[in-house]
Amino acid sequence: MSDFTSVAVLSWSLGLRRWWLSHGRELITSPFLVQPKAPGRSPASNFILFSFTDGYSGDLRDPTTFLDVLNIMASIVAPVLFIQCLLSILLTTTLAAPINITRETFRTCRPGNWFGNPADCCPPKVIKGPIVDFCPQYDATKPLRVRKALQCLSGHELKTYTRKLEKGYALMRALPDSDPRSLKRQNEIHCAYGTGSFIQDGSTNLTIDVHINWHFLPWHRMFVYFHEKILQKLLGDPEFSLHFWNFDNSVTATPRHGSRGCYKAGHFVPPMYNEPSKATFEANRSFMAFEPNRPVDIAFDLSQLNPLLGLPIFPNNTVEEQTRMNREIMHRSMITLANTTSFFGKAYRVGDARILIPSAGSGTIELWPHNTLHAYIGGWMMQPTTAPIDPLFYPFHANMERLWSVWRKLGYGNDDPTDPDWLDATFLFWDENAVMRRVKVRDFVDLNALGYTFEEVNDASWIFFDNSTSPGAP
Ligand SMILES: [Cu+2]
Incomplete structure (x- = not known):
């Protein structure tokens, strides 16, 4: 009341x-x-x-x-x-208190659901061994690792990267199910966190979700961070970076003389994830994902979609139409509609019920381009119960968190929430050594402290999109 x-x-x-x-x-x-x-x-x-x-x-x-x-x-x-x-x-x-995932949360995990679709994906109820607090160690003397835009890799670098990526996923897929670092188990942990399988400690009915609320961005940054660490460990290469899919850039620009970065359009499914014989491939995707020259549709209106009734029918837009619509939706999600509250999504604390309707709790970029692109790729990517089975999930989410860091630099008073119930929320993840880590949101807001950064790309393609020029856009 x-x-x-x-x-x-x-x-x-x-x-x-x-x-x-x-x-x-x-x-x-x-x-x-x-x-x-x-x-x-x-x-x-x-x-x-x-x-x-x-x-x-x-x-x-x-x-x-x-x-x-x-x-x-x-x-x-x-x-x-x-x-x-x-x-x-x-x-x-x-x-009111921040959400904290504990041994008890794992112990009381039970089958959850997504849009009424049952999901039975709890991790083992007993966490073996210690839970070690994760503390980022900022080393100012060490250069930051750079996650690059996939569409600009070329020559020797492209070859080396593709080979490593394929090897990493082959090794990850080969891990036994008993290993929490296997692709299957990583999918399961995302599923448990995304289907209300975990219950708030001390409650019998208040379930937890890391979607459709303000934990969406930090939780997925953590998830991708440990995924990248696991790839590094499997490859024996601590400098390996999970390069990102720059799907939001649909304009190839000529960079000003001397400027560094990637200025090529990135709105096609990255080819290294579309090679059927490789471990980076996933056959269970929508037909659109296999058309190499088809720009992705991140502007589609999903608000009327019931995902259990099947895939939405995406229109056959021309490249020009799609480019304009994608630029406009990015401008809206990142600028026009994106103040601190609307960008991150609704607050979610101990005592709050799980929010089930995306429009009632999701931040702007969770709705567009995140939800639209999950639906566009389709197949496993369509649902949180299965999405991380598809290796494409990871460069896609690497770009999602890059967009968070871009948003912070845009001005307009953009800043992360300062509410301790956001900053002090803790989640549990298995790290690259299969050790359970307790991770705080406040430790995942500063990329420098985490030791990596992103290559500069053509964000200007949507930053300077003028809404007034396209009144008929979605
Ligand atoms: Cu997710």
């Missing part, structure tokens, strides 16, 4: 009721309004609708008795409501 309602209820119980008793009845029973009737003397006895134990009864058609009943009801209900509101305010202000 809102504070406003509490004030209203309090006012009524303290003041209005007294006013009604002393003046209100006289006013309404004055000769200018309605002639008063003696209570209980309704001409038609079948209209006597109530009777109290003290013998008072009345006809609800009589305005004075009707208001008397309201008044008596209010005098009973108002204090009860008031106490209830006071309690709920006290409870939310004193008990």
